[in-house]
Amino acid sequence: MNVFERLESNVRAYCRAYPAVFDKASNARQWDENGVEFIDFFAGAGVLNYGHNNERQRQAIIDYMQADGVTHSLDLHTTAKRTFIERFEDIILKPRNLEYKLQFTGPTGTNVVEAALKLARKVTGRSTVAAFTNGFHGMTLGALAVTGNAHYRNVSGVALNDVLRLPFEGYAGTGVGSLDMIRQTLADSSSGVEAPAAFLVETVQAEGGVNVAGKEWLQALQALAKEYGALFIIDDIQLGNGRTGHFFSWEDMGLDPDLVCLAKGIGGFGTPMGLLLIRPELDQWSPGDHTGTFxxxxxxxxxxxxxxAYYENDDFLKSVQEKGRYMEERLNNIVANHKKLNFEVRGRGMMQGLDTHSPAIAKKIMAAAAKQRVIVGACGTDGRVIKACPPLTIEQETLERGLDLLEAAVNEGVTQ
Structure with a gap:
């Protein structure tokens, strides 16, 4: 461990909660270099939706490399890219009657968001983007500007402007009524607030505390965007790729976003990919307007x-929905066992959060989780929410064991 302390930057974060040196991993399990097993309920913050070292993907990569397949190509055409595009169209877009152009950005979620913001401003000629309380969209300056977290924003060292910050559903009331003030402000020519280039929203704010937006609220937000000529952008970077029990987190909500941000799990194996889906008429880029080496x-x-391949029939998504219901049930049982603490469960599918309403208690639970050897994340305001998002491929037995360990960690944390 000394080499990390001695040579790696102080900026490292996750390893402070889990001070182990991990050596091997398979699906939802990891082992440190001493052979100690951990259950992974974090999945690389949603990157490893199909588990560590997924056998099918691993073999496909090995076969490709052994055949001297092209590994780096900027945006040159390759057979691997063509195969992905064709399969994405046939398996994801066509069955859902969706029509999007695909833009491969730099390989991180924040770069996808940067591209979306730039395109929205280019298309509309406006500069301001409407974003929401507790939203998280990335750490580069444009994406950071639309992120709510004060700590991350303050570290930037520069002004982060051109953002209209609005309350997410539940922040200042629930239901579509919470959007009435926004509509009234935009309709008033003396309000001093001009229509934005876009409304950027997550259907579930994963890093923001697993805050869930309702169908009616999202539909009303989309209608508001269209009413004022703004683009409706969904950041599906952490909640897409099957996490909610649907490939897109929004596809069962009657929504038709102009732009969709995908990353994390879209690469499938922990390999990075950023993908922006663009309604064809909005693909107004000139060649090289948004470029990047990778x-x-x-x-x-x-x-x-x-x-x-997991989405070629309904079996996989049905299993995700079933596991999500089981996770929610188990977490609600934990809440019932600690009624005096007023814990709360929020989430959709296999993205579930336990809101302790207390950063101090959450910190103790995180410490206990490390001892119990279940990997979870802390999110929300001051880290008060314990987030569980295991690989979607996790075996039922491992899921149950991981939830047993998490329950033990909660019990230990609240008694300290």
Missing amino acids: RGQNLSFVAGSEAL
Whole structure:
């Protein structure tokens, strides 16, 4: 461990909660270099939706590399990219009657958001973007500007402007009524507030505390965007790729977003990929308007193409929905066992959060989780929410064991 302390930057964060040196991993399990097993309920913050070292994806990558497949290609055409595009169209877009152009950005979620913001401003000629309380969209300056977290924003060292910050559903009331003030302000020519280039929203704010927006609120927000000529952008970077029991988190809500941000799990194997879905009439880029060295991640195309096989029928998503219901039930049982603490469960599918309403208690639970050897994340205001998002492929037995360990960690944390 000394080499990390001695040479790695102080900026490292997750390893402080889990001070182990991990050596091997398979699906939802990891082992440190001493052979101690951990259950992974974090999945790389939603990157590893199909588990560590997914056998199908691993073999596809090995076969591709052994055949001398192109690994880096900027945005040159490759067979691996063509295969991914064709499979994405056939398996994801066509069955859902969706029509989007695909833009491969730099390989991180924040770069996808940057591209979306730039395109929205280019298309509308406006500069301001409407974003929401507790939203998280990335750490580069444009994406950071639309992120709510004060700590991350303050570290930037520069002004983060051109953002209209609005209350997410539940922040200042629930239901579509919470949007009435926004509509009234935009309709008033003396309000001093001009229509934004876009409304950028997560259907579930994963890093913001697993805050869930309702169908009616999202539909009303989309209608508001269209009413004022703004683009409706959904950041599906952490909640997409099957996490909610649907490939897109919004597809069962009657929504038709102009732009969709995908990353994390879209590469499938922990290999990075950023993908922006663009309504065809909005693809108003000129060549090279948004470029980057790593837009041609062919190993990600190979792994991602194999991941799409999970969506060729309904079986996989049905299993995600069933596991999500089981997770919610188990977490609600934990809440029932600690009624005096007023814990709360929120989430959709296999993204579930336990809101302790107390950063101090959450910190104790996180410490206990490390001892119990279940990997979870802390999120929300001051880290008060314990977030559980295991690989979607987790075996039922491992899921149950992980929830047993998490329950033990909660019991230990609240008694300290």
